[in-house]
Amino acid sequence: MSMMENIINFTINGQNVEAKKGETILQVARKNDIYIPTMCYISKTTPCASCRLCSVEAEGLDGFVLSCNTPPTEGVAINTNSNDLERERTNIMKLYDVNHPLECGVCDKSGECDLQNKTLEFNVEQQNFSAKDLSRPIEHWGLINYDPALCILCEKCVHVCNESIGDDAIDIKFGGYSSVIIPKNSDKLDCTFCGECIAVCPVGALVSSNFQYTANAWELERIPSTCAHCSGGCSLEYETRDEGIFGDKEIYRVKNNFEYTNLCGAGRFGFDFNNKATKDEAAFSKAVSAIKEAKAIRFSSMITNEEAYILGELQEKFGMKLFNEDARLFASFMKAYSTVSGKKHHSGSLDAIKQADAAIIIGSRVATDNPAVRYALTTASRHNGAKIIYAHPMEDALMQNTVTQNMKHEVGTEEGVIALLANAILKDADLETQERAFFDDLDLGYLGAECNIGEEEIAQMMLSFKRAQNKVLIIGADIMAHAKAKNIAKIAAIIEKYSAFSLVVIPSEVNTLGVSLINKLDIDEDIIDVVGYNAKGNFVLSSLEFANLSIPSLNQQEGTFVSIDNQVLPTNVALDFKGYTLNDIALSCGIKHKNTIDCTKMLGSQSGFKEIEFDALENFLTSHGDDKRGYILDEVNCKMNGKLEAVDTLPEFNGTVIYHSNPVLQFNAYTNTTKQLERDTSLRGSAQFAQAAKISDGDTVEISFGAQVIQRKFKLDADLKGTIALNPTFDIPVDLRRYKFEKSKIVRMTNE
């Protein structure tokens, strides 16, 4: 009965249709493939309601009803076409065309422009209206150019920036005909440069400054693929074209299906990390010998599943070790998780986060670590009013408009924090005796004091979750190298098991998760005769500079990744690679696959992979936004023999602490090679940090931590608070075995 009450039956153009509570007439029409024209509507945000084209008629009512923001009533008869509607829609198109610059010949949008399309659709042949034109200068906002003369004020950009991304960096300057888009509360655009505003712009008003005037939309070839910069698994299309008559094929730009998905700036603007090297036969034979003689292969997680699989085959054939600390630590975390949860994969997903009305995130500076998770949280915050708890030693200004409670804890105390959270969440849960004993044994006073989390903070969190229905716990990559990672995994598992929380564990790199499932990894040792595969070694095979043998980058290969959603996603060749691949080496070593992607179906059902050929994998979103990319890993049951370990002494981090965390848009050595992405390699800290470390803005400093000594410029960052500074890793890699917060020594080198 209650289900029935939430369904509204009505008709569109005489056809019986039904709406769920909260759905609008336009949504129902689209679901039923009934066309209603729009210029300003975008599925992933609230309706902009500016274009008015989607007006429809309701039988028995005078006037039109706007379909994009009106839910139907029971029995209403909607008509989407009539002479009156046609006349008014045509008039609206005439208005849009008033003074619209006739520069389609050079406009970037030409050929895929909604204004062109709709002007043709409504057959606007003559113009009855005129208005005095205004001078509207073009704005240059770094990676983005804005031409207000082309802007139709649909407001899509403003909506996505706030509701999907969370930057809330642009605004409408209202003023009737002179209305324009402006940077919000700032003279110049101050944002994370995701470029989603460019993506959604239906005309040529917001464009990529790098792409502008370089190619026509119809000249570009589109290669559907998956972003290679983080584990978000964002779908994208590389758009390529030959550079001149004799030129090579190049990626001109990246686009995404903006109607349903988002893409960060690294994905959108950081596409030119392809390897231009050519065949070097001498290097190739050296590489084959090096592999045959290697004691170990060390590799990074910027790798396809298929390459990882071949490395596994080499390991088996030659008995060498495989080193990948990033994936090994992740695997170790998930293994501990499995011993309590009884299953191999975490239950949550980006979609679960988007639908959440309560979330806890711990162990990640997520806005820069994994923008896909940030965007999902933004959606949850705006569209569900989600209460979001951000447990971290540092607040993040980028998350302020999303997070509802910062739970700032002491560095290193994550185990204590998650124990305190679990204790509150599972207060009334029906735990087994020994599980209850774990909580009974917690010294809450000690934990609270050491973590620096007050009872009232926990109480406030529980109060804010009171009405929540869909909850998610998100564990970030900081945790993986924590000394007590395994126990944290078990506590996370017990929360997932006994509460309404689903769990998402963020893999740090694009295919950390895939590698953790495919490879048997050894603990990295400082030995010689190590072949590095996109990693350091005595002989290096790499898609980056300074390789002993060059291999293709991830945008030059076919294969698959496993994303944060446990989804196996295809990546495709955007640009050809002219040198050798790992499969060529494997062939020379007697491992025979015709193509690398022959391995796609062999990845292993014990980890949830399916036996599906690469070419059988789909890679698209339906017109309704359903994700038809690759497949989701099957669930795999595991033995439940894990026990929670008592939480004893929590570590203390006194003195100068730095946190390995990349600036916006930078992730790794690949993003570091791209042309458009800003490269801020400075150590960034607050005024408080500078004072404590006795350094000032602009100083060159020497930073020692672990066994590493590096030099950086110090930059004062007004958005930062507290006594921890941010140290980038995209340019100078750090030891992945080590916890991301490091006690360090900082010495001023010069004073400028």
Place this chain on the structure above:
Amino acid sequence: MSKVYFSTWNGESINNVGKPVEEWEESAYNLPATYDDHRDSRAFIGWDGVALFDEDVDVIRLAMEYAAQYQVYSEACGRCAPGRWGGQILYDTLDKIARGEGVVSDLDHLKEIGQSMQITSKCEIGKTVPNPILDLMEHFDDTFMDCINNKKKSKHYDETIGYIAKITAPCTDACPSHVDIPGYIEGVRDLRFDDSLEATRQTMPLAHVCGRVCPHPCEDACRRTNLDEPISIMALKRLGADWETEHGYDFFHPMEKKPATGKKVAIVGAGPAGLTTAYYLAADGIEVDVFEELPVLGGEVTVGVPEYRMPWDKYLKDIECVKDMGVTFILNHKVSVDDMNRFEQEYDATMIASGTRISKKVRCDNERPEIEGYWGAIDFLDKVNLYEKFDIKLTADERKEYAIDEEFVDLTGKTVACVGGGFTSMDVVRCSIRAGAKRVVMIYRRDEKTIIRNTTYEEYHEAVEEGVEFMFHSAVNTMNDENDVLKSLLIDKFELVPDPDGGRAKLVKIEGASETIEFDYLIPAVSQSADLDFLPQDWNLEMTSWATIKTNGKDYMTSRKGIFASGDCEYGPMTIVNAVGQAKRGASVMSRYVQTGEVSLTDDEIMEDHLMKLKVYNKKEKITGWLPGLKREHSSVLDADFRKHNNEEVNLGFTQDEAMSEAERCMRCYYIAMVQA
């Protein structure tokens, strides 16, 4: 009612063209024929038509200037294609005709674009701006054709003429604080909660409070009522405020604080009126000292409105927002006659916002305050709230006086009668339930319908759910005591007898129906009066007949220059939003007064008063362009059995889904009115 030369207002059709002035008809509406003390209006043009008070009005230019306002009033426009381009086309085309360059086809294009705007615009401005323009084109066709055919300018095209325009909306007009309601609802709808909050704070600094405990007169003027049900306007207000608080933002002020003017104002009382005055004066760069008698800030909303209706931590945010503008508060300072004289010397102006803090008597026999068990509502609520919100305990003397054993108001086992029928009495009975009283009875002279009208539907039903007994058509006749201790009340019963002559029905006592009921407490909550002992006698401030301070209700200056009054001490016990509205206006007048010495209203304020007189909301209007039958959302409340034992906020507020679906129902009924003075 005023004589007009021509009027199409609200469908009337008055055309006195060619007739001598003495034969002109009167309009049926309160049109602003006189603009202010020294100016007559020549024309009034708005959403619903146009009225000319003078035959010399240049109608083409009037139409053109009205269209221009659409471009000027940026906060409401540029949000839809028909409005953005259409508005400009209307203006440009009218200007072209007015400067003598028009062609006949321009008239057709004007009609076409006007009609498109009427049908497809996003908000009522876009839909209504063409209305009076098309009226003028129809009725003054000759004038338009004359300019077109003879290529001549309209008759006053090159002259400087004063046009004064104002944006309004039915809800905004009905709100005593004139809050930009469509603006803050649009902020919710667009998920731009900072914008939403700033829209509210332009005229209303207490967004948390008025998002929770406002009786929302705006909802009685919501146009959506004509279609189905009014928007839940009040509840949508707290979203912006809650968002700011939850995300730990500093305060989103809608204005930048102006540089210091060197002027100083003293404010008596830190309740809603005092806080509001302080906020807007401080924003204008005026130094503000607020003197408060109580040990806590916030006035009656703090010590009167209970925690379960208005959580202190939320109100505190509103108060901190005011503080953030740069205001000095002096607590525990009961202002004296000497203080007032000193304020007059040391400050450039004074605002009296001391409220009404004396509970009026029930007017029954043997009503002697010294009887134990007789406890004024204001004092009772003070004691409850000071303990619940600030842990301020009863002193030994107070415990003796009120016959309370505990250090807080504990009514366990006691029986309480409250006489009232307004918000204060509701607070008394619901607090009594929470204080553990065995039996709580509200004694009210009139019926259920009236008590709902005087409070809210929710307030009454929540009280009933919590176990309050309502005794309607009843009144206390006598307090029965033994040795000055209340024992029982003799309660008379009444019935409503219709007036055979069709007049108002009368309450007539039912003889023999009176009964005596045992009670431990009688709490009078019938009304309050102002304690104004601190006013210097020799000032001879003019008073109203109900002993509040008199002003003209427009500039809020008292009969003494430089001394202003607002809120309950001016109006009598009324709503928070009324106090805020008065104080906002008062602050605006004071700001100019301390800087110029003049007491004046801005054009915007003059127009505001004109429109209130005219009334913006028309409950008979037929609404088109919207689908009727979309239900008003109601936010969830705590379960009665749970809430009656604690002080947790009863109303949980909207979920995001509820808020969004409610916000989407808003029709953005902005209108532009313009006077040619």
